[in-house]
Amino acid sequence: MSLLVQKYGGTSVGTVERIQAVAERVAADRARGHDMVVVVSAMSGETNRLLGLAHALHPTAPAREVDVLLATGEQVTIALLTMALEHLGCSAKSYTGGQVHIRTDNAHGRARILAIDGERVREDLANGRVVVIAGFQGMDGDGNITTLGRGGSDTTAVAMAAALKADECQIYTDVDGVYTTDPRICPQARRLAQITVEEMLELASLGAKVLQIRSVEFAGKYHVPLRVLSSFEDGPGTLITYKESKMEQALISGIAFSRDEAKLTIKGVPDKPGIAYRIVGDIAQANINLDMIIQNIGADMTTDFTFTVPHADYRQAREILQSTATALQAREVCGDERIAKISIVGVGMRSHAGIASTMFRVLGEEGINIQMISTSEIKISVVIEEKYLELAVRALHSAFGLDAENGVPG
Amino acid sequence: MSLLVQKYGGTSVGTVERIQAVAERVAADRARGHDMVVVVSAMSGETNRLLGLAHALHPTAPAREVDVLLATGEQVTIALLTMALEHLGCSAKSYTGGQVHIRTDNAHGRARILAIDGERVREDLANGRVVVIAGFQGMDGDGNITTLGRGGSDTTAVAMAAALKADECQIYTDVDGVYTTDPRICPQARRLAQITVEEMLELASLGAKVLQIRSVEFAGKYHVPLRVLSSFEDGPGTLITYKESKMEQALISGIAFSRDEAKLTIKGVPDKPGIAYRIVGDIAQANINLDMIIQNIGADMTTDFTFTVPHADYRQAREILQSTATALQAREVCGDERIAKISIVGVGMRSHAGIASTMFRVLGEEGINIQMISTSEIKISVVIEEKYLELAVRALHSAFGLDAENGVPG
Numbered sequence: 001m002s003l004l005v006q007k008y009g010g011t012s013v014g015t016v017e018r019i020q021a022v023a024e025r026v027a028a029d030r031a032r033g034h035d036m037v038v039v040v041s042a043m044s045g046e047t048n049r050l051l052g053l054a055h056a057l058h059p060t061a062p063a064r065e066v067d068v069l070l071a072t073g074e075q076v077t078i079a080l081l082t083m084a085l086e087h088l089g090c091s092a093k094s095y096t097g098g099q100v101h102i103r104t105d106n107a108h109g110r111a112r113i114l115a116i117d118g119e120r121v122r123e124d125l126a127n128g129r130v131v132v133i134a135g136f137q138g139m140d141g142d143g144n145i146t147t148l149g150r151g152g153s154d155t156t157a158v159a160m161a162a163a164l165k166a167d168e169c170q171i172y173t174d175v176d177g178v179y180t181t182d183p184r185i186c187p188q189a190r191r192l193a194q195i196t197v198e199e200m201l202e203l204a205s206l207g208a209k210v211l212q213i214r215s216v217e218f219a220g221k222y223h224v225p226l227r228v229l230s231s232f233e234d235g236p237g238t239l240i241t242y243k244e245s246k247m248e249q250a251l252i253s254g255i256a257f258s259r260d261e262a263k264l265t266i267k268g269v270p271d272k273p274g275i276a277y278r279i280v281g282d283i284a285q286a287n288i289n290l291d292m293i294i295q296n297i298g299a300d301m302t303t304d305f306t307f308t309v310p311h312a313d314y315r316q317a318r319e320i321l322q323s324t325a326t327a328l329q330a331r332e333v334c335g336d337e338r339i340a341k342i343s344i345v346g347v348g349m350r351s352h353a354g355i356a357s358t359m360f361r362v363l364g365e366e367g368i369n370i371q372m373i374s375t376s377e378i379k380i381s382v383v384i385e386e387k388y389l390e391l392a393v394r395a396l397h398s399a400f401g402l403d404a405e406n407g408v409p410g
Numbered sequence: 411m412s413l414l415v416q417k418y419g420g421t422s423v424g425t426v427e428r429i430q431a432v433a434e435r436v437a438a439d440r441a442r443g444h445d446m447v448v449v450v451s452a453m454s455g456e457t458n459r460l461l462g463l464a465h466a467l468h469p470t471a472p473a474r475e476v477d478v479l480l481a482t483g484e485q486v487t488i489a490l491l492t493m494a495l496e497h498l499g500c501s502a503k504s505y506t507g508g509q510v511h512i513r514t515d516n517a518h519g520r521a522r523i524l525a526i527d528g529e530r531v532r533e534d535l536a537n538g539r540v541v542v543i544a545g546f547q548g549m550d551g552d553g554n555i556t557t558l559g560r561g562g563s564d565t566t567a568v569a570m571a572a573a574l575k576a577d578e579c580q581i582y583t584d585v586d587g588v589y590t591t592d593p594r595i596c597p598q599a600r601r602l603a604q605i606t607v608e609e610m611l612e613l614a615s616l617g618a619k620v621l622q623i624r625s626v627e628f629a630g631k632y633h634v635p636l637r638v639l640s641s642f643e644d645g646p647g648t649l650i651t652y653k654e655s656k657m658e659q660a661l662i663s664g665i666a667f668s669r670d671e672a673k674l675t676i677k678g679v680p681d682k683p684g685i686a687y688r689i690v691g692d693i694a695q696a697n698i699n700l701d702m703i704i705q706n707i708g709a710d711m712t713t714d715f716t717f718t719v720p721h722a723d724y725r726q727a728r729e730i731l732q733s734t735a736t737a738l739q740a741r742e743v744c745g746d747e748r749i750a751k752i753s754i755v756g757v758g759m760r761s762h763a764g765i766a767s768t769m770f771r772v773l774g775e776e777g778i779n780i781q782m783i784s785t786s787e788i789k790i791s792v793v794i795e796e797k798y799l800e801l802a803v804r805a806l807h808s809a810f811g812l813d814a815e816n817g818v819p820g
Binding site for chain 1: 469472481482485488490497506
């Protein structure tokens, strides 16, 4: 008999049939004696439909009104799911973000939760009711409707679990857990039974498909036990933990990768203080996120400077860099859009030496040249030529002992 | 420079183009210097779409959750209209029913407004903002979302106008005012420049197409000047007033009619006290509304009893009446589904004799037999054979001097 907070995303509640299926799952857990709080997103497609209407009336609609508009999406879902639960004989009650006192700041469209009053929910739970809460939304101090930004329903669920001191926060989604890598690239990919919150954060590019990073940070802050499960099939999913398990012997937990970046290099820049800021600052002012940044010490009093940017910003970043190069009298600017970034992540790195050298050896044996390297405490990232991506992921997956036995996800 | 409360129904805001047109109309009135409060309904079709989803999950969904669901309809509209106004450079702000403190009782689906706090709206108006309010919805004392029932947006507008002591409450709809009768039946029908609230109430069958009767009652109670206008064409509409105008010389203001009733008669009932209650009570218990009720004094210690019921309830009412007849040893039950009711309405009746006799003479001259007669202070209703309906309406319209000159609506 636990207190569970479950969150179902847009795909999981995308049709009346799916809402019906969620109701059955919730009612079954309730019948097992659990106290149940359910956080839901807007039905899939609804948010885009609403944004389409908004855009037709105002190309850059006021953020306050966009929030009023979008908040209706989850409000529809809470009403429908509550109806479905009641139809199953399961006593239930719906709440909007404002009604359940999810107090936020007034940053419309990307509001942060400041406080949650769980009193009303506790009363309902004590009366045997399932409480259904609209994710993604809250209310600021003046009673204005706010939204937490896309994927904010995960944050709502985690915050609610923290406020209620729930035994587990279960995020139901369209995948059945966190994998060692993307199974579409590497058929040997294996579902992880558990993963630490730090690994989850470093695996962003894998994890973002499963959980909003912000909600993971939130869960970490309040030590909310977080589990990712599939809405569509039964299974234990992946538990996100806060300490390293003695059971997990693997050196690394997962392999993330990205094709979404491009590489830019400025060569022959005068090697003097403030030069890095000058180069990075111009790009950052254009609101372009720089990811990996590497500076090589050159010979003749000049240096080379390389970084990656999102593909979508490549052309703009290159233009900015070109004018910076002219101003700095740098030798040249060159770029490459056909790169891939691969990261191996694992808390095991902390206590084991030689992980990096193993990674480089494996890539070398496959004839893959490493263009850039960047490391953190529990992650090593490399940039390679894009065409080697699948080969590299599979080779590393195997070399680090991540492959599932017989290819069956564990 | 007035304070205007304008209400736009579902058809008037049914598409982004129409919302755009409403925004232009509101912005124009604002530019004329008026303080503007705008109450809107859900986009046409939206309420039925939502009810369809609800029905798929619960054949008789809990009323509380239906209200949570339906309230999203107006919430979408307020956001979109506010965006459209802002895009026109017209400062605006949206409020849900709860946000603007429309406090109701907890009768979900048919809640009554208990109080409105106009403070927040007054502040916005003082700051030069157009205030856009979701019609049809409110919040009960426990913070639950309630709805006022279909057409409740009119009530919201009138209540808001009363709370703010607005100079006029303007109900924009798809007709351009209240007519002397239905122009589809009588091409000579004329738009009334004004009409008293009492006449409006008695003209229910005409008026209901234009205004919710409940909102007219509400307006009458607080003496809110109410005007009905068209969203789609310019014009002064019809003003609903609270005292008889000296200008209006017509004896009657309008002719209402209905084909929606059927007639039932129970003959040869013992003529003793309590018999009317016995007959009416059984029908009323089945939640069937009786309209005209007439008792004729018979000869041989028995009486005949006739009343009308909605067409849809005719069969059930007849069955109930049949068993009542058996219990009372009445002679027989007979009924007629092919009847029409015609009512002439006018405050002029109070001060002029002979209106009824004129009505009966006109019908007699057309060879139309009158089956039932019922009168009130400002209304005379008759039941006739259905096939004579159009003929009767046109003859009465002309006889009472209501015809437009050259058939042009006045």
